[in-house]
Amino acid sequence: MMHNYRIGIDVGGTHTDAVILDQEFNVISETKQQTTTDVSTGIYHAVKEVLDSSNVPKDQINYAMLGTTHCTNAIVERKRLNNVGVIRIGAPATLGIKPLVGVPDDLRNILGQHVHIVRGGHEFDGRTIAELDTEKIYEIAHDLKGKVDSVAITSVFSPVSTEHEYEAYNILQEVLGDDVSLSVSSEIGSVGLLERENATILNAAVVNVARSTADGFINALKKEGVDAKVFFGQNDGTLMSVEYTVKYPILTIACGPTNSIRGASYLTNQSDALVIDVGGTTTDIGVLTGSFPRQSSLAVEIGGVRTNFRMPDITSVGIGGGTIVRENSDGTIKLGPDSVGYQLQEKALVFGGDTVTTTDIVVAKGLAQVGEPSHLSNLSEDFVDQAYRTLVENVEVAIEKMKTSAEPIPVILVGGGSILLPDELEGASVVHRPNNFGVANAIGSAIAQVSGQIERVFALDELGREATIEHAKQLAMNEAINAGASENDLEIVDFEDVPLAYLPGNATKIKAKAAGTLAE
Structure with missing residues (x-):
């Protein structure tokens, strides 16, 4: 009998998680692998491992879903970005503030090499400010040819009238051909020129990263003999095809925490709750409303750039399984914000390392069994208790911040690091720890x-x-x-x-x- 299996993968800063689910969404196998510098190696190991341990026939795997932080990391680290052309349609009305104002200098130097402002655009009521200067668009298109591989097109009030953006789009496509990708602001951000323009420029800047990630994922599957339909997670908890991802790569930003929220909802059958996802480096807290993540209504900063496209409402606390614990000179405890990350198994005391981490604290408290507890004999009971109290209080403060009312709310703990937290938390009506909690993110990407x-x-x-x-x-x-x-x-x-x-x-x-x- 033929079955319909699917692979779900989530690439985080510390681990790359993978699961195989059957058509009823039961977990057949799961794995956690180290995230690798080139990423596709980590993905390949994770794919290979879940396939080997599941004995699922490869020709019965129909879908593969990937949640990735690549595009976010590329912007934050200023690496592997496209050569971008920036066109704003809005002279003479918008000459006062140039594109990329307020963007950090190092990023502006990379993205601001080819910036043009052209006559055109609309008023807030849809009337034309000025006719679009199509001759100038042709001139710019010929000038950009061979210099850029991605163009961001933004017109004033294009969410009210998209006319000038698409006129410009057609001219640029005619001159530059299909090898240069074009990002149109009315498809990406909402009303608010500068933030929408920023979001569009960032989108244009990460097209190559998205494309190479997609290729790496498809090749990792091919190498294992899997011919599945590939999808990417986007930050509202749903999926998009590869073509769509390469057109709107910015929508993959923040899809990791979102996948965890969706996975937590599925594993516990809860539709309204707080989800606490504890990783190796950070704890992300999000809100489930009607089985989907609550969206943020504020402008969001990515790598120091203000944007206004949709994002989940997430608060992050610098506490994870690898967070470093120190004692201040006055005897108080300092947690992080730095973490040993994916080197946990070399650096933490319980694994024979020399760094005190939150994982060591919970093992010393007798709340988790990993590594070799005898390595912890030098930690004083007082130090351990205080560190543990600090850790729990930090999370409880974040819970209060995210709640919309004073009433206690159900809390779902997921992520590999969630062994750090107790079964009772201030502000929680009940604390759920579902089965497969460690790979809730990969499950979230697979069921989306x-x-x-x-x-x-x-x-x-x-x-x-x-x-x-x-x-x-x-x-x-x-x-x-x-x-x-x-x-x-x-x-x-x-x-x-x-x-x-x-x-x-x-x-x-x-x-x-x-x-x-x-x-x-």
Whole structure:
């Protein structure tokens, strides 16, 4: 009998986790491997290990899902970024503030080599500020040819009228061909020119990283003889196809914590809870609402750059399994923020190293069994108790920050480092520790649905309210289908409309999101 298996992988800073699930989403095998510097080696080891230990026939693995932090790391580390051309359509109205203002100097030096501002753009009510200077766009396109491999196109108020962005897009595509990728701001950020422009430039900057990660993943599977459909995790807890990922790589940012939140929801059957994901370096706390991560409503900084595309609302605390524990001169305890990360098994005391980590503290407390507890005989009981109390209190403070009311709320502990935390936490009504908690992130990436979302301004006067809402929902469903969803069970999972009183034409900003299962 043929079965439908799927592989889920999550690449974190410390570990690369992998699971194989059957069609009922039962975990058949799981593994934790070290994340490697070149990443694809770590992915390959993880894939090989879950396949070897599961005995699942390779031709029955139909899907493979990858959650990765590559694009985030590339921006934070300023490495492997594309040569980007930046075009802003908005002269003369926006000349006062140049693109990339407020972006850290080292990043601006990399991304600001080819910046152009062109006449055109729209008012906030959709009227044209100035006709688009198409001659100038042709001129810029010829100038950029051979110098850049990615272009970010941003026009003033394009979420209200996308017309000038797509005119520019068509000209650039005609001149530069298919080898240069084009990022359009109205498809990426929301209203707010500078943040949307930043998000678009960052998107354009990580296209190559996304492409090479995708190739590395596909090759790791091929090397093991697996011919599966490949998907990437995006930061709202759903999946996107490889083509979609390479077009919108910025959407992979923060998908690690998101996968853990979705995995935690699935493993415990909880739809509303706080999820605490303890890794090797950090603890990420997110909020489950209706089985999906709560989204942040604020501008988000990535690598020092303010952006305004959708992100999960996550708070991170510098506490993980490898966090270094020190005693201050006044006898108080300092945790981190540095961590031994993926070198835990060489550096921690219990493994014969010389660094005191949080893992040593919980083993000394008798709360976990790993390594060789006899190595810890020199730690005083007082030091251990105090360090443990500090660790728990830091997490409890973060729980309070994330809760929306004073009432206790269910808490789900996941991640390899969650052995650090006790069964009772201040602010938690109940603490769940599901089976397979250590690989909740990989499970989250494997069970995810595919989604599509739109966010733009509509004038209700044109079609009337009902018809406009239906139209917006249909656009979101089309996006989901483009990203790889099946048409049969698509549903609208998130919908909001905000009337914009200051705009004529009864304007309303609509955000709609559709999600469904993977298309066969």
